[in-house]
Amino acid sequence: MxxxxxxxxxxxxxxxxxxxxxxxxxxxxxxxxxxxIQNLLNIWQQSSILGVVSIGATFVILIAGIDLSAGxxxxxxxxxVSLAATGNAGLVLGVILAVTCGIAIGLFNGxxxxxxxxxxxxxxxxxxxxxxxxxxxxxxxxxxxxxxxSLQFLGGGYVGSLPLMGIIWVVLSIIxxxxxxxxxxxRHVYAVGGNSEAxxxxxxxxxxxxxxxxxxxxxxxxxxxxxxxxxxxVGYPTSGGSLPLESIAAVVLGGTSLFGGIGGIGGTFxxxxxxxxxxxxxNLLGFSSYFQMIGYGFIIILAVFLNKLISxx
Amino acid sequence: xxxxxxEIELRDIHKKFGATYALRGIDLSIKRGEVHAIIGxxxxxxxxxxxxxxxxxxxxxxxxxxxxxxxxxxTPLVMQKMGIAVMYQxxxxxxxxxxxxxxxxxxEILRNGFIDFNKEYRTxxxxxxxxxxxxSPKEIIAKLSIGKRQMxxxxxxxxxQTRVVIMDEPTSALSEHExxxxxxxxxRLKDRSISVxxxxxxxxxxLQIADRITILRDGMKINTHNEVNGISRDQIISEMIxxxxxxxxxxxxxxxxxxxxxxxLLSVKNLSxxxxxxxxxxxxxxxxxxxxxxxxxxxxxLAALLGGAAKxxxxxxxxxxxxxxxxxxxxxxxxxxxxxxxxxxxxGLIFTLSISENxxxxxxxxxxxxxxxxxxxxxxxxxxxxxxxxxxxxxxxASIATLSGGNQQKVVIAKWLLREGKILIFNEPTRxxxxxxxxxxxxxxxxxxxxxxxxxxxxxxIEEIMTMCHSVMVCYNGQLHGPFAGGPQNKELVMETMLGKxxx
Numbered sequence: 114m115x116x117x118x119x120x121x122x123x124x125x126x127x128x129x130x131x132x133x134x135x136x137x138x139x140x141x142x143x144x145x146x147x148x149x150i151q152n153l154l155n156i157w158q159q160s161s162i163l164g165v166v167s168i169g170a171t172f173v174i175l176i177a178g179i180d181l182s183a184g185x186x187x188x189x190x191x192x193x194v195s196l197a198a199t200g201n202a203g204l205v206l207g208v209i210l211a212v213t214c215g216i217a218i219g220l221f222n223g224x225x226x227x228x229x230x231x232x233x234x235x236x237x238x239x240x241x242x243x244x245x246x247x248x249x250x251x252x253x254x255x256x257x258x259x260x261x262x263s264l265q266f267l268g269g270g271y272v273g274s275l276p277l278m279g280i281i282w283v284v285l286s287i288i289x290x291x292x293x294x295x296x297x298x299x300r301h302v303y304a305v306g307g308n309s310e311a312x313x314x315x316x317x318x319x320x321x322x323x324x325x326x327x328x329x330x331x332x333x334x335x336x337x338x339x340x341x342x343x344x345x346x347v348g349y350p351t352s353g354g355s356l357p358l359e360s361i362a363a364v365v366l367g368g369t370s371l372f373g374g375i376g377g378i379g380g381t382f383x384x385x386x387x388x389x390x391x392x393x394x395x396n397l398l399g400f401s402s403y404f405q406m407i408g409y410g411f412i413i414i415l416a417v418f419l420n421k422l423i424s425x426x
Numbered sequence: 427x428x429x430x431x432x433e434i435e436l437r438d439i440h441k442k443f444g445a446t447y448a449l450r451g452i453d454l455s456i457k458r459g460e461v462h463a464i465i466g467x468x469x470x471x472x473x474x475x476x477x478x479x480x481x482x483x484x485x486x487x488x489x490x491x492x493x494x495x496x497x498x499x500x501t502p503l504v505m506q507k508m509g510i511a512v513m514y515q516x517x518x519x520x521x522x523x524x525x526x527x528x529x530x531x532x533x534e535i536l537r538n539g540f541i542d543f544n545k546e547y548r549t550x551x552x553x554x555x556x557x558x559x560x561x562s563p564k565e566i567i568a569k570l571s572i573g574k575r576q577m578x579x580x581x582x583x584x585x586x587q588t589r590v591v592i593m594d595e596p597t598s599a600l601s602e603h604e605x606x607x608x609x610x611x612x613x614r615l616k617d618r619s620i621s622v623x624x625x626x627x628x629x630x631x632x633l634q635i636a637d638r639i640t641i642l643r644d645g646m647k648i649n650t651h652n653e654v655n656g657i658s659r660d661q662i663i664s665e666m667i668x669x670x671x672x673x674x675x676x677x678x679x680x681x682x683x684x685x686x687x688x689x690x691l692l693s694v695k696n697l698s699x700x701x702x703x704x705x706x707x708x709x710x711x712x713x714x715x716x717x718x719x720x721x722x723x724x725x726x727x728l729a730a731l732l733g734g735a736a737k738x739x740x741x742x743x744x745x746x747x748x749x750x751x752x753x754x755x756x757x758x759x760x761x762x763x764x765x766x767x768x769x770x771x772x773x774g775l776i777f778t779l780s781i782s783e784n785x786x787x788x789x790x791x792x793x794x795x796x797x798x799x800x801x802x803x804x805x806x807x808x809x810x811x812x813x814x815x816x817x818x819x820x821x822x823x824a825s826i827a828t829l830s831g832g833n834q835q836k837v838v839i840a841k842w843l844l845r846e847g848k849i850l851i852f853n854e855p856t857r858x859x860x861x862x863x864x865x866x867x868x869x870x871x872x873x874x875x876x877x878x879x880x881x882x883x884x885x886x887x888i889e890e891i892m893t894m895c896h897s898v899m900v901c902y903n904g905q906l907h908g909p910f911a912g913g914p915q916n917k918e919l920v921m922e923t924m925l926g927k928x929x930x
Binding site for chain 1: 733735759765767773774775776777778779788790791794797798801841
């Protein structure tokens with residue numbers, strides 16, 4: 114049996130689940146098509162790109178940082194893999210190059226924001242701008258058509274009746290969840306985000322932890338870029354778009370504190386699904402995407418209010 | 427109403443924090459245009475008294491009369507309106523605004539609803555000239571030295587009819603020249619019949635500038651000297667210390683029977699930081715070494731240097747004859763030198779993590795199977811260490827915030843007891859800790875040194891230092907003096923050294 118204080122603790126900590134259930138009930142009440150297997154599979158697949166980016170965003174936000182450059186990394190890595198796969202280099206080398214580039218940008222973000230003491234917001238704002246420019250330069254501003262079937266499969270393929278991209282998202286989420294819960298590095302992420310000075314005085318190399326968190330974010334954004342190119346079947350140099358802000362919204366919606374140290378991957382997973390469901394239900398009800406943007410805004414504000422409940426002291 | 431000639435009169439002020447009295451029956455009167463020094467050792471009640479006068483703390487009992495008028499609800503705003511200003515060490519100035527904007531912040535000179543900058547500049551210049559300062563009124567605060575900033579703050583005080591300026595340790599960050607300037611400026615304030623309450627450790631300055639001196643000890647007023655001429659430093663020191671040795675009764679008594687039996691563990695050679703100058707000492711296995719001093723004398727920095735949290739300017743620290751990589755705290759932790767920092771809330775604990783995780787956070791690599799943490803083994807070890815130091819907690823996964831201050835401090839210590847360390851450095855180990863937790867922390871310290879290990883206690887609590895430590899060093903003005911043998915018989919000698927007797 115839970116006593117009342119414990120119950121209220123859990124309610125505070127997992128209020129995003131409550132929000133999720135309410136959203137599910139509203140959605141299925143409004144549209145009979147919502148709770149069909151096909152629609153749910155669609156939601157899963159449509160969540161995946163944002164989902165993979167949001168895993169990285171979770172690491173960065175947990176250390177009380179922020180990564181605005183994820184969209185630019187998605188664009189750059191998408192362009193690299195598209196160019197390589199349509200050219201002589203081939204898909205495998207393309208993936209390796211794209212991922213390396215993502216890691217390099219993430220590492221750069223981490224080094225500048227820790228050793229250079231430039232706030233992460235500014236550092237990643239700069240790499241966002243530079244990365245978006247780079248993506249346009251690589252392709253001279255034009256989309257890349259005729260992507261090979263292998264790359265298209267990565268993004269749009271199915272394993273049985275399950276979307277491959279969705280499976281990749283789930284697997285990466287599970288790995289990230291294990292890292293955060295079961296590896297010393299993961300617990301150090303929480304410590305650095307919770308109180309960086311106390312973590313440093315406990316002997317934790319706080320700068321190294323922060324650098325790794327930014328690098329993880331760059332790495333995952335690169336993966337998302339590859340998946341996105343394959344899914345769209347075209348490499349668009351501007352495809353990264355609003356992903357960073359949506360991923361931050363998803364992370365916060367999932368109960369992770371923007372002040373760092375509280376939250377986790379499970380919440381982010383739910384947060385991503387919630388954002389996709391909002392889009393989905395607006396589509397099913399026939400509202401334009403302009404209304405969706407307004408809906409997003411209000412949901413995020415609501416989430417931040419709920420989030421304030423969980424910060425200690 | 428008859429003018430009493432007093433700006434402020436305090437009558438029978440009592441202030442209690444929890445069960446302890448910070449002030450007990452203080453009577454104090456501040457005359458118009460006098461420089462009144464308030465002095466006392468650490469914990470004598472000076473800062474609480476400042477807060478009472480400035481309205482930041484409401485006394486439990488007693489009257490405050492300002493300008494002949496009784497103040498019923500003293501708040502910072504009310505006291506400021508009654509003409510009382512405090513010049514804190516951290517000045518209340520906005521660094522990126524100009525001198526003029528700072529002076530008139532909150533009471534800008536307006537014309538038709540807009541700020542009249544020309545008039546503000548002219549007025550600011552006049553105010554600064556009255557203080558004999560040639561600071562440009564358009565200069566940005568951040569570009570000024572601390573001494574100049576104080577002058578700007580005093581000009582601000584002049585701009586809104588301040589009657590009394592309280593100066594809290596005003597000379598601690600000033601150069602010799604700037605101290606001279608401040609002394610002259612205080613004279614100018616006096617000429618304008620503004621009173622100055624001068625709170626300081628530095629007896630030479632106090633004797634030089636004060637018209638009257640009030641001495642506090644243990645929250646009580648010991649004496650007010652109405653005539654400063656002819657008083658000696660030694661007389662003031664003995665009033666600050668008190669002649670009779672008061673046994674608090676609560677302090678745990680140390681047996682002192684295994685003094686310096688062990689081999690040499692730590693050698694500190696010519697260690698210098700921003701304030702600490704050329705520190706030299708050695709620490710033996712089994713030894714508890716105490717370092718004390720007045721607040722701001724450099725022992726706080728010494729703690730950070732010894733724990734590896736700050737990088738020294740010069741000198742070396744050797745553990746078992748091997749030089750340590752100074753300034754790299756993770757290296758110190760690996761070598762077995764751990765620090766319990768001064769402020770558990772901001773430096774010791776991670777409030778977003780549970781009790782268990784706070785204890786484990788520097789030890790996780792000792793609990794892995796392959797790359798993964800073995801959460802079963804951690805739980806049993808955490809329970810053991812918690813039992814050992816007697817943390818009273820509902821369960822090990824509870825939030826840190828649910829614990830009392832004493833139990834929180836025990837969690838910070840438990841973190842290091844979980845490891846095989848060599849040296850534990852405590853900075854203010856029992857500040858804000860209840861008596862029973864205090865006792866348990868002292869037991870943990872003694873238990874720790876028993877196994878060929880050593881402890882350094884840095885503390886401003888003189889009772890703690892004298893009862894717990896085999897030997898005691900005193901930090902005065904960044905210089906280490908001693909060692910003196912521990913034990914109550916040397917308390918007076920140590921306190922005199924803290925105040926600069928025999929070393930200046």
